[in-house]
Amino acid sequence: MKNNRLLPALLLTLVLLQVAVILGSWLWTAAVPETSLHSLLGNGGIRWLFGTFVDNLSHPILVWMILADITLGCCCASGLWPALKAVATKTSPDPQQKSGLQAASGLIAVELAVILLLILPTRAILLNATGHLFPSSFSAAVVPIAAFMTITAAIAYGLFSGQLHNYRDVFQSVCQGTRLLRPALVVYVLGMELICSVAYVIG
Numbered sequence: 001m002k003n004n005r006l007l008p009a010l011l012l013t014l015v016l017l018q019v020a021v022i023l024g025s026w027l028w029t030a031a032v033p034e035t036s037l038h039s040l041l042g043n044g045g046i047r048w049l050f051g052t053f054v055d056n057l058s059h060p061i062l063v064w065m066i067l068a069d070i071t072l073g074c075c076c077a078s079g080l081w082p083a084l085k086a087v088a089t090k091t092s093p094d095p096q097q098k099s100g101l102q103a104a105s106g107l108i109a110v111e112l113a114v115i116l117l118l119i120l121p122t123r124a125i126l127l128n129a130t131g132h133l134f135p136s137s138f139s140a141a142v143v144p145i146a147a148f149m150t151i152t153a154a155i156a157y158g159l160f161s162g163q164l165h166n167y168r169d170v171f172q173s174v175c176q177g178t179r180l181l182r183p184a185l186v187v188y189v190l191g192m193e194l195i196c197s198v199a200y201v202i203g
Helices: 002-031 043-051 053-057 060-078 080-088 095-119 142-161 167-176 182-202
Strands: none
Touching (some): 043 182, 053 182, 060 167, 060 182, 080 095, 142 167
16 A cells, blocks of 8 residues: 555656756746756757657666566566575475476576576687677677576476476466556656656756
8 A cells, every 4th residue: 555655656756857957948048048947848858858859768777677677577477586595484395396397497497507608718709809708799698588587487387396287377477467557657757758858957
C-alpha cells in the first residue's frame, strides 16, 4: 500500500518539477534578457524539447533496465527464482528442482569458461588495444553478458525441472517481464527528461 502511494507521488513530483523548469526558464529569461540561461519556451527551447526527446532517453541505463526486466521475468516464469529462494532459506529442493539447478549451474560454468577464454589470454578478443579490461568490449557488455547468462540458466532450469515443456513455454518465459521494473521505466523517462532539461537551461 505504501509503494502504491509513493510511486504516484514521485511521478507527480517529477512532472511538477518539469513544468517548473519550463515556466521558470521562460520567466527568468523574460525578466533578465542578458542572462546566460536558455528558455525552454523560446524558439530554440521548443525545438530542443521536440527534437532531442529520443536522444535524451537513449542511454545505456534504459537498455540495462529493459534487460533486467526480461531477466527477472524469465527467472520467475521458469521457476529459478523460487528455487534459489528455497535454497537460500536452506529448504531441501525436490528432485526436479535439483535437476534443474544442476543444469543451470553446469550451463553457467560453461559460459563462464567461454568468457574467461575471451578475456584472460594476453591478446584476448574482448580486451582493448592495450590489453586491458577497462575500457574494452568486455566492460561495455558486462550487463548484457550477465543478463544473457542468467536468462539461459533460467531456461535450462525450467526445461530440466519441468517448469518449461517446449519452445513456446521458453519464449513465453522470456516475454513474461515483471511488474517490478515497469514503474521504474516511467520514472526513468520523466527523470531523464528533467535532468536534460535542467542541463539545457543552465548550459
